[in-house]
Amino acid sequence: MERKVRVLVAKPGLDGHDRGAKVVASALRDAGMEVIYTGLHQTPEMIVEAAVQEDVDVVGLSILSGAHMTLLPRVVQLLREKGVDDVLVVGGGIIPEADAEELASAGIARIFGPGCPTSEIASYIKDWFETSERAGV
Amino acid sequence: MPLDVQTLLKRFREGDRVALSRVISLVENDHPSSPVILDTLYPFTGKALRVGVTGPPGAGKSTLVDHVAARMRTDSQKVGIVAVDPTSPFSGGALLGDRVRMSSVNLDDGVFIRSMASRGSSGGLAWKTFEVCEVLDAFGVDRIIVETVGVGQGELEIADEAHSTVVVLVPESGDGVQAMKAGLMEIGDIFVINKSDRESADTARRMLDSALELKPVKNGWRPPVLSTVALKGEGVEELHRKIEEHLRLLVTSGSIQHRRMEGVRAKIVEILRNRIIQSAWERNKLGRLIDAEVVSVMAGGSTPYKSAAEILRKTGQ
Ligand SMILES: Nc1nc2c(ncn2[C@@H]2O[C@H](COP(=O)(O)OP(=O)(O)O)[C@@H](O)[C@H]2O)c(=O)[nH]1
Numbered sequence: 251m252e253r254k255v256r257v258l259v260a261k262p263g264l265d266g267h268d269r270g271a272k273v274v275a276s277a278l279r280d281a282g283m284e285v286i287y288t289g290l291h292q293t294p295e296m297i298v299e300a301a302v303q304e305d306v307d308v309v310g311l312s313i314l315s316g317a318h319m320t321l322l323p324r325v326v327q328l329l330r331e332k333g334v335d336d337v338l339v340v341g342g343g344i345i346p347e348a349d350a351e352e353l354a355s356a357g358i359a360r361i362f363g364p365g366c367p368t369s370e371i372a373s374y375i376k377d378w379f380e381t382s383e384r385a386g387v
Numbered sequence: 388m389p390l391d392v393q394t395l396l397k398r399f400r401e402g403d404r405v406a407l408s409r410v411i412s413l414v415e416n417d418h419p420s421s422p423v424i425l426d427t428l429y430p431f432t433g434k435a436l437r438v439g440v441t442g443p444p445g446a447g448k449s450t451l452v453d454h455v456a457a458r459m460r461t462d463s464q465k466v467g468i469v470a471v472d473p474t475s476p477f478s479g480g481a482l483l484g485d486r487v488r489m490s491s492v493n494l495d496d497g498v499f500i501r502s503m504a505s506r507g508s509s510g511g512l513a514w515k516t517f518e519v520c521e522v523l524d525a526f527g528v529d530r531i532i533v534e535t536v537g538v539g540q541g542e543l544e545i546a547d548e549a550h551s552t553v554v555v556l557v558p559e560s561g562d563g564v565q566a567m568k569a570g571l572m573e574i575g576d577i578f579v580i581n582k583s584d585r586e587s588a589d590t591a592r593r594m595l596d597s598a599l600e601l602k603p604v605k606n607g608w609r610p611p612v613l614s615t616v617a618l619k620g621e622g623v624e625e626l627h628r629k630i631e632e633h634l635r636l637l638v639t640s641g642s643i644q645h646r647r648m649e650g651v652r653a654k655i656v657e658i659l660r661n662r663i664i665q666s667a668w669e670r671n672k673l674g675r676l677i678d679a680e681v682v683s684v685m686a687g688g689s690t691p692y693k694s695a696a697e698i699l700r701k702t703g704q
């Protein structure tokens with residue numbers, strides 16, 4: 251059987267809207283992925299613990315609160331501290347271009363803006379997965 | 388992390404949770420290393436007691452599991468949670484949302500929560516649920532809670548895999564009656580009417596109680612009907628007590644030991660059957676013989692039964 255791509259969709263920060271995250275989660279499910287959804291108000295510690303327990307290939311972080319410059323790099327840093335360095339970390343939300351560049355150098359592979367079609371997110375993940383070292387496992 | 392199974396297993400034995408998680412994936416994905424892994428871990432299994440929690444979607448299973456796991460932690464028990472949700476038959480994907488309700492134990496390093504998609508298995512359980520439980524067992528957890536969606540159609544497997552099965556229902560929508568009709572009644576060792584903050588909870592409880600009176604007492608255990616309000620943690624103490632009481636009864640009566648023995652037998656039979664079929668199949672080149680017979684049946688020269696008999700004759704069986 252084809253190896254399923256596992257994705258954690260998490261919502262760090264304090265804002266109370268997870269509609270966007272849920273839309274993305276359902277879209278990735280419809281694209282054949284196994285999506286673990288963790289709900290609102292997740293701290294970077296909670297997200298990383300969930301990513302470890304679920305052995306996901308991808309961590310998708312949806313964020314609107316403006317705290318992205320601290321929260322997103324923190325997730326990557328905590329993952330690396332646990333020795334998890336083969337996972338794709340992407341973000342979604344309203345994030346200025348300049349910030350996105352800085353996040354890229356902090357290990358957030360890609361930021362998807364609010365207008366981005368979910369099919370684009372799904373194909374980005376699939377393309378990444380095919381060439382990743384996780385694919386054979 | 389590079390994949391060297393022996394290194395991975397060494398880290399696993401040292402209590403490394405990243406290694407545990409990777410081992411679970413290898414087993415869940417039926418990776419070629421899976422038999423070696425399960426073989427290596429086998430001597431460390433047999434200690435964890437498994438509690439199944441099933442019932443209709445939205446009944447409050449995950450919320451209850453969260454509370455029960457937290458309660459088990461106060462006894463210093465290590466807990467594994469396996470939460471199974473259905474795979475979409477259309478896309479092959481799955482949305483696994485049970486963790487949302489498990490926030491009180493998700494940062495506790497004595498708890499390990501794993502979500503699983505059913506992946507084409509029909510009975511509510513995933514094919515590899517049992518193997519994943521074995522891995523958690525070998526890791527050293529004392530209790531494993533397996534949450535599955537159950538609507539009373541064919542999810543009886545959970546009762547085979549769990550030592551004690553908790554059926555969670557809600558007062559409204561005639562769930563009690565549905566359950567009786569549909570077979571959840573058969574599998575429950577403990578029944579819970581959750582959302583008892585709602586109207587008609589008492590009625591539901593009484594109906595269930597009287598229906599259960601008809602059920603024969605098994606090994607000295609009469610399934611109790613409990614009321615809970617998972618949202619507030621009400622009734623969790625009593626639920627936990629009943630679970631432990633039932634598990635204790637199963638241990639002292641030797642029933643768990645007996646089931647393990649039967650499980651071992653079934654496993655050997657399964658492995659042998661597959662191997663024997665496979666080697667006989669290849670030795671006799673059955674694939675090619677079948678191809679030829681298919682052509683003959685399609686041309687009207689034979690029937691499936693005649694063809695099968697012909698193949699058996701040719702191979703001298
Ligand atoms: N009113 C009420 N709502 C509850 C109770 N327990 C759980 N819920 C809610 O029911 C919904 C489903 O709960 P969940 O644990 O995810 O159910 P599951 O699908 O059976 O795992 C959630 O919104 C819970 O907050 C309860 O005792 N009373």
Ligand SMILES: [Mg+2]
Nearest residue numbers: 448449485534
């Ligand atoms: Mg649930």
